[in-house]
Amino acid sequence: MPAELLSADLLPLAFALVAAVLFAVGDQFQYLGVRSLDSRSGTMISIVTSTLCFWLLAPVLLDPALLTQVGILVFAVIGVFRPALSANLSVAGVRHLGPTLSSTLASTSPLFGTALGILWLGETLNWQTALGTAGIVGSIVVLSRRRGGVAADWPVWALALPIGAAAIRSLAHVLSKIGMVTVPDPYIAGLVSFTVSAAVLLTGQAMRRQRPRVLGSRSAVLCFVGSGVAMALAITALNQALLIGDIVVVVPVVSASPVFTMLLSIVVFRRERVSGRLVAAVCVVVPSVIVIALGR
Incomplete structure (x- = not known):
């Protein structure tokens, strides 16, 4: 295989x-x-914060000519529900479940991506995809079990939070891929979607009668600012991967984030309790999404 082809792959x-x-x-920043x-x-x-990061780079990266393309409307539609809705579900999941468990369940996004491929694009279900799906579903069942009948330290319904976020993100991945057909710019894709999401959230915040208690939580604000910077960079990298690669390959690799979340929890933050059940779930979910990718 030529070096150029290997690099492109x-x-x-x-x-x-x-x-x-x-x-x-x-x-991890969200958890803090x-x-x-x-x-x-x-x-x-x-x-x-993510939106401000994108706009601060506008003088360097923004190509105004691309703003007239049809794909911009696709990115705007994405912004209505991602990251506004998906991020709310994700942060709520981190709050109730912790970062490792929440991100492990969020790694079910390849399952929803495969379902969209079958139902929307007419793709077929092969044995690799079926095996990977079974592994993911089995992990969710293991995580939702209550050991010895003793109540867990998180409610069962909270499992739906990161799973719902995963479903929304999968839909957004597909739409982003479609939008970048006419607007092949990962930066603009993030800029438009985050700008719409920020507008949606700020409008909703203005309509709330109870104002958030931000002034008394400066450290928490800084943590979410850090999360916003990381999210802006992550989305840009993800959009670039979607632009030059296939969804069925990119999404499983991104879903390996629980591995890094766990490593950060253990090595850097040293704050999360890692149980054998949690480790087993991560060890099953990650190979399962890889099997799905290989089967495609």
Whole structure:
């Protein structure tokens, strides 16, 4: 295989891997922030920070000519529900479940991506995809079991939070791929979607009667600012991977973020309790999404 072809094949995986690491960093910042600030306000801070990051780079990266293309409307539609809705679900999941468990369940996004491919694009279900799906579903079942009948330290319904975020993100991945057909610019894709999301969140915040208690939680605000910076970088890397690679290859690699989340929890933050059940779930989910990718 020529060196040029090898590099072209590995480049999407490299960008996806960078995105996975950055998403894991963002998860850890969110976990630190939600301890003293409600998830809705934290999400708003994070998304507004990401939006500001994109606009600060506009003088260098923005190509105004691309703003007249049809794909811009696709990015705007994405912004209505991602990251506004998906981030709210994700942060709420981190608050109730912790960063490792939440990101592990969020790694079910390849399952939803495969479902969209089958139902929307008419793709077929092969044995590799079926095996990977079974592994993911089995992990969710293991995580939701209550050991010895003793109540877990998180409610079962909270499992739906990161799973719902995963479903929304999968839809956004597909739409981003479609939008970048006419607007092949990962930066603009992030700029438009985050700007729309920020507008949605700020409008909703203005309509709330109870203002967020931000002034008393400066450390939490800084954590969500850090999460926003990490998210902006992660989305840009992810969009670049989607532009030059296939969804069925990129999304499973990005879903490896629980591995990095766990490593950060153990080595850097040293704050999360890692149980054998949790480790087993991560060890099953990650290979399962890889099997799905190989089967495609």
